[in-house]
Amino acid sequence: MSSEKTAVVLVNLGTPDAPTPGAVRRYLKQFLSDPRVVEAPRFVWFWVLRLFILPFRPKRVARLYASIWGDDSPIREVSEQQTRALDERLDVTVRYAMTYGYPGLPAVLDELADAGHDHLLILPLYPQYSGSTTGAVIDVLADWSRGRREVPGLTLIKDYWQHDAWVDAMADSIRDFRDQHGAAEKLLFSFHGIPQRYQELGDRYGERCLRSAGLIAERLGLEEDAWAVTFQSRFGPQEWLNPYTDKTLEEWGGAGVRSVQVVCPGFAADCLETLEEIDSENREIFLHAGGESFAYIPALNARPTHIDALARIIAERLP
Ligand SMILES: C=CC1=C(C)c2cc3[nH]c(cc4nc(cc5[nH]c(cc1n2)c(C)c5CCC(=O)O)C(CCC(=O)O)=C4C)c(C)c3C=C
Numbered sequence: 024m025s026s027e028k029t030a031v032v033l034v035n036l037g038t039p040d041a042p043t044p045g046a047v048r049r050y051l052k053q054f055l056s057d058p059r060v061v062e063a064p065r066f067v068w069f070w071v072l073r074l075f076i077l078p079f080r081p082k083r084v085a086r087l088y089a090s091i092w093g094d095d096s097p098i099r100e101v102s103e104q105q106t107r108a109l110d111e112r113l114d115v116t117v118r119y120a121m122t123y124g125y126p127g128l129p130a131v132l133d134e135l136a137d138a139g140h141d142h143l144l145i146l147p148l149y150p151q152y153s154g155s156t157t158g159a160v161i162d163v164l165a166d167w168s169r170g171r172r173e174v175p176g177l178t179l180i181k182d183y184w185q186h187d188a189w190v191d192a193m194a195d196s197i198r199d200f201r202d203q204h205g206a207a208e209k210l211l212f213s214f215h216g217i218p219q220r221y222q223e224l225g226d227r228y229g230e231r232c233l234r235s236a237g238l239i240a241e242r243l244g245l246e247e248d249a250w251a252v253t254f255q256s257r258f259g260p261q262e263w264l265n266p267y268t269d270k271t272l273e274e275w276g277g278a279g280v281r282s283v284q285v286v287c288p289g290f291a292a293d294c295l296e297t298l299e300e301i302d303s304e305n306r307e308i309f310l311h312a313g314g315e316s317f318a319y320i321p322a323l324n325a326r327p328t329h330i331d332a333l334a335r336i337i338a339e340r341l342p
Pocket residue numbers: 036037038039051060061080084096098149153155156215216217218228256258289290293294295296
């Protein structure tokens with residue numbers, strides 16, 4: 024098959040269309056209705072979502088989005104930059120799509136298939152696979168293919184946390200930051216959490232996060248007590264993967280740790296969970312508990328080393 028007919032689709036989670044309660048409500052309704060994301064019994068969750076979450080959460084969360092919004096949501100702005108850079112770099116068409124919100128994955132797949140691409144390489148931008156993220160992308164692909172008679176060849180990159188090029192890009196970004204600002208007493212690797220129960224039922228995401236951080240720390244030659252791994256972004260009353268990022272920073276602040284740098288290797292693009300939750304909320308928590316200096320090391324975003332890494336990861340899998 025000639026490579027002219029192949030296209031690459033980068034997929035990220037998604038974001039609201041605007042930082043307004045109405046747009047955030049539409050986004051959260053789609054996102055939180057996915058059984059991959061919230062595994063509660065369907066009938067109960069249908070009503071809990073509509074009675075207790077959608078009437079209240081969007082108003083609060085829209086204010087948080089407003090605090091990080093530029094011309095658009097950061098995750099969409101970064102996705103566009105990543106896509107443009109990779110499209111220039113590779114011989115194939117590169118597009119991006121979101122699992123929830125705009126631009127939706129089925130519409131992008133339709134457009135590419137209708138334009139005659141007979142092979143689609145799908146790269147979910149989650150370095151560590153979880154059923155709740157990459158699994159949900161696979162569900163969308165399956166639903167989409169069910170509606171088409173001619174289905175193009177599909178390649179899915181399940182994850183890439185163990186790929187040398189990505190580990191190097193992460194280590195390089197942290198090294199760069201420390202060269203510019205000096206090292207902190209502690210480097211905290213904070214990953215988005217999932218409910219503990221998903222892990223008990225077989226999702227090995229937590230293990231992949233620990234191993235990712237281990238590879239990056241090894242690449243940087245960090246001492247054992249100079250770094251730690253935590254999980255952020257809890258939602259709802261259940262137990263999530265721990266230790267928790269906010270509790271750890273609070274504990275450290277109170278225990279005399281003076282300076283911390285936080286990096287979030289699970290996020291390929293900066294978004295609400297890094298710019299607001301880490302760089303604003305968790306900064307406050309650490310400083311309020313007694314810490315003196317807090318820095319957030321940005322996601323890889325469209326850094327040239329990230330684009331190089333993604334280009335290699337893609338090129339190795341092109342038909
Ligand atoms: C309710 C359950 C959730 C699971 C499970 C979950 C897993 C998960 N999420 C990401 C990446 C992102 N999540 C983002 C926002 C976000 N996540 C949840 C809930 C779950 N996530 C909610 C409700 C929200 C929206 C904000 C809020 O209401 O608090 C984002 C940011 C999107 C943006 O617009 O900037 C990302 C990215 C991963 C990697 C993951 C499991 C591994």
